[in-house]
Amino acid sequence: MRADSKPQQAGAELQDQARTAQRAVIDVETLPSRPVSVVACPGAGKTRVIVDRHLDRALPARQGRAIVSFTKVAGRELRKRCHAAGKPDLAGFPHFIGTIDTFIWLHLVRPYLRPLAQGGRSWRRLESWRDHPGASNGELNLEDFAFAGVEGIRVGAATLMESSRHKLRGRGSYGPQLWAAQKIKELFEEGYVTGDLVRDLALRILAQPELSEAVMSVLSTRFSELVVDEAQDCSVEDRNVIRELVARGLPLMLVGDPDQAVYGFRDTVAAIDDPDLLDAKRSLRLEHNWRSSQTICDLAATLRTSEREADTAAGPHRGESVPILLTALPSRGTDHVRAFCEEAARLGVPKAERLVIAHRRSSLPKDLTGAAKSPASHTGRLAWAVGVLNAGAPPAKQRERAGAAILDVWCGKDDLPEADRLERYGVTAQGLARSQSLVLRDLPPLDQVMGEWMEQAKEVFKRHSPGPHLVTPKNNPRWARRQAGRDDKPAYQVGGHGCPRADAPVEVGRVTSIHQVKGEEADAVLVVIPKPTADNRCEELLASWLDQERPSTPELVEDRNVLYVGATRARRLLAFALCTDHLPRVQAFLEQRGIPFRVAG
Numbered sequence: 001m002r003a004d005s006k007p008q009q010a011g012a013e014l015q016d017q018a019r020t021a022q023r024a025v026i027d028v029e030t031l032p033s034r035p036v037s038v039v040a041c042p043g044a045g046k047t048r049v050i051v052d053r054h055l056d057r058a059l060p061a062r063q064g065r066a067i068v069s070f071t072k073v074a075g076r077e078l079r080k081r082c083h084a085a086g087k088p089d090l091a092g093f094p095h096f097i098g099t100i101d102t103f104i105w106l107h108l109v110r111p112y113l114r115p116l117a118q119g120g121r122s123w124r125r126l127e128s129w130r131d132h133p134g135a136s137n138g139e140l141n142l143e144d145f146a147f148a149g150v151e152g153i154r155v156g157a158a159t160l161m162e163s164s165r166h167k168l169r170g171r172g173s174y175g176p177q178l179w180a181a182q183k184i185k186e187l188f189e190e191g192y193v194t195g196d197l198v199r200d201l202a203l204r205i206l207a208q209p210e211l212s213e214a215v216m217s218v219l220s221t222r223f224s225e226l227v228v229d230e231a232q233d234c235s236v237e238d239r240n241v242i243r244e245l246v247a248r249g250l251p252l253m254l255v256g257d258p259d260q261a262v263y264g265f266r267d268t269v270a271a272i273d274d275p276d277l278l279d280a281k282r283s284l285r286l287e288h289n290w291r292s293s294q295t296i297c298d299l300a301a302t303l304r305t306s307e308r309e310a311d312t313a314a315g316p317h318r319g320e321s322v323p324i325l326l327t328a329l330p331s332r333g334t335d336h337v338r339a340f341c342e343e344a345a346r347l348g349v350p351k352a353e354r355l356v357i358a359h360r361r362s363s364l365p366k367d368l369t370g371a372a373k374s375p376a377s378h379t380g381r382l383a384w385a386v387g388v389l390n391a392g393a394p395p396a397k398q399r400e401r402a403g404a405a406i407l408d409v410w411c412g413k414d415d416l417p418e419a420d421r422l423e424r425y426g427v428t429a430q431g432l433a434r435s436q437s438l439v440l441r442d443l444p445p446l447d448q449v450m451g452e453w454m455e456q457a458k459e460v461f462k463r464h465s466p467g468p469h470l471v472t473p474k475n476n477p478r479w480a481r482r483q484a485g486r487d488d489k490p491a492y493q494v495g496g497h498g499c500p501r502a503d504a505p506v507e508v509g510r511v512t513s514i515h516q517v518k519g520e521e522a523d524a525v526l527v528v529i530p531k532p533t534a535d536n537r538c539e540e541l542l543a544s545w546l547d548q549e550r551p552s553t554p555e556l557v558e559d560r561n562v563l564y565v566g567a568t569r570a571r572r573l574l575a576f577a578l579c580t581d582h583l584p585r586v587q588a589f590l591e592q593r594g595i596p597f598r599v600a601g
C-alpha cells in the first residue's frame with residue numbers, strides 16, 4: 001500500500017458521500033403545495049446540481065422548468081452548461097432560465113398590464129433607477145429612497161433611506177423627498193418600472209381572482225416546476241409572490257445558503273428559512289465543499305454569522321496546504337496587489353484566475369479601476385470616463401457609467417436610458433461600441449494639460465461619431481466653455497484619477513465588488529478590507545469577526561456575509577489586504593485558531 005493512499009481513500013469516500021447528497025437533490029420530486037428546500041454551503045455544487053436536475057430529470061411532455069436566480073451571471077452559466085452538455089433546447093422555450101425580476105415581469109405582470117394612458121409609449125422595465133438618467137438629481141437617485149404605497153404600488157411619499165443620508169451632508173431631506181415623490185410618479189406614468197414596482201404589480205394582479213386564474217393557468221400549463229437559486233436573497237415581496245404561486249399549486253424547489261445573504265436590506269428572514277414556505281421534512285442539505293481547500297473552508301467558517309462547523313473540503317484542492325496570505329494595505333498604489341500576484345505566480349495561478357475584490361468599489365485600488373466617483377463638471381466627467389475605460393480592470397458597473405459619459409458627448413445629456421437614446425439617434429449598440437474603442441485608441445494620454453487634451457478630443461470624437469444625426473462636440477456649447485484654473489491641470493487630475501504610473505502593470509484577471517462575483521470562483525482571491533472609516537462600520541466588522549460575536553445589527557450581519565461570500569470564492573489561495581492596525585489582530589486570531597497563514601513582505 002502506498003504511503004499516501006489513506007488520504008486518497010478518505011478523499012474518495014468524501015466524494016462518494018458528497019455525490020450521494022447531490023443525487024438526492026437531482027432526483028427529489030417536487031409536488032404541488034409541498035415545496036422542497038436545499039440548504040447548502042459555498043462550493044457545494046448548487047449550480048451544478050440545478051443543471052444536472054435540469055439535464056437528467058425528465059418533465060411531462062411539452063412542459064418546461066423555470067429556473068430563476070438573482071444575477072444574470074447565474075442564468076448565463078446555466079444556459080452555457082445546457083449547451084456544453086449538448087442539450088441547447090433545455091435553455092429555450094418552454095423552459096425559462098433567467099433572473100427572478102425577468103420571470104415575474106414576463107409571466108406575472110407584463111401580459112396583464114393595461115396600455116399606458118400616454119399613447120404610443122409602452123411599459124419599460126429597468127434593472128434599477130440608476131439605469132435612467134432622469135431618476136437622479138445629480139446628488140441623489142430614486143434608489144436612495146423608500147416609497148409609500150398607493151393602492152399597494154410604491155409610488156407615494158418618499159423617505160430618504162438612512163444609508164443615503166450622508167449624501168445630504170447635514171442638510172434637511174424635506175426638499176429631496178418632495179422631488180423623489182414627484183419624480184417616481186412621473187416616471188411610472190411614463191411607463192417605467194423597476195424591481196419593487198414589478199413585484200407590487202404582480203401581487204396586485206395575483207390578488208384579483210380573474211387575473212390570478214389567467215396567470216396560473218398559463219404558468220402551470222407551461223411550467224411543471226419552479227426552481228429558485230440563491231433563495232437566501234429573496235425579499236419579503238419575492239416570498240409573497242412565491243407563496244402565492246405555491247398556494248395555487250406550482251411545485252417549487254428553493255436552493256440557497258443563508259450565510260450568503262448579502263441583501264440584508266431586503267429582509268432578515270431568508271425564504272430558505274421561511275416556515276410558511278417550507279415543510280421541514282422536505283429539506284435537503286449539501287455540506288461538502290468541492291471548490292476550496294480545507295484551509296479556506298476553516299477560515300470561512302470563522303466569518304459565518306451562524307454557528308455551523310467548518311465545511312468539509314471534498315474537491316481537488318481539498319488537501320492543498322497553501323496558507324492564508326495577509327498583506328498590508330498601502331495608503332496609495334498597488335503594492336498589496338503585487339504581493340498577492342507574486343504569491344499567485346509562485347503557485348502557477350494564471351492572470352485570468354486572479355481576482356481582487358472588496359465590499360465597496362471605492363476600496364479597490366484606483367490604479368486598476370480608475371476613480372470610483374466622477375467629478376460633476378462636464379469636462380471632468382469626460383476625463384474620468386476615459387481614465388476608467390483605460391484602467392486595467394474597471395468593475396462592470398463603473399465601465400457602464402463611463403460608457404454613458406462618452407455617449408453624452410455625442411447625444412448631449414437628455415435624461416433617457418441608453419436603449420431609448422440609441423433608438424432616438426438611430427445608433428446601434430455595435431456601432432456605439434466600435435466608435436468608443438476608436439475614440440479610446442486615438443485620444444491623447446491623460447497626462448496632457450486639460451485645455452490641450454480637450455482641443456484634440458473634440459477632433460477625435462467628431463471623427464469617430466457613431467451616427468450622422470448627433471450633436472458634434474464642435475457644436476456642443478459645453479465643450480466651448482473654458483475653465484480658468486482647470487485647463488492648465490493634467491487631464492487625469494481633472495478626472496479625479498491618480499498620476500498614471502510608469503511601473504510594470506499588475507497582472508490580475510478581474511477587480512470588482514464582492515456582489516459582482518457572487519456564484520463565481522477563482523484559483524486566487526484577494527479580499528481588500530478597507531481602513532477604518534468615520535462611520536466605524538469597518539472597525540465593528542473586524543471586531544465582530546475577531547471576537548466571534550453575533551453581529552448586533554442587520555447591517556453588520558450583511559457586512560460579515562459579504563466578507564464570507566468574498567472569501568469563499570477562492571479555490572487555492574485566499575489573501576486579505578488589511579491596514580497596519582488590523583493586520584496584527586487578524587494574525588493573532590489565525591494563530592490562536594491554528595489556521596495556517598503567511599504575512600507578505
Ligand SMILES: Nc1ncnc2c1ncn2[C@@H]1O[C@H](COP(=O)(O)OP(=O)(O)OP(=O)(O)O)[C@@H](O)[C@H]1O
Nearest residue numbers: 041042043044045046047048049290291518519520
Ligand atoms: N460532483 C462534483 N464533482 C466535481 N466537481 C464538482 C461537483 N459538484 C460541484 N463541483 C465543482 O465545485 C465547484 C463549485 O460548484 P458550484 O459553483 O455549483 O457551487 P455552488 O454551491 O453554487 O457555490 P456558491 O454558492 O459558493 O456560489 C465548481 O467548480 C463545480 O464544478
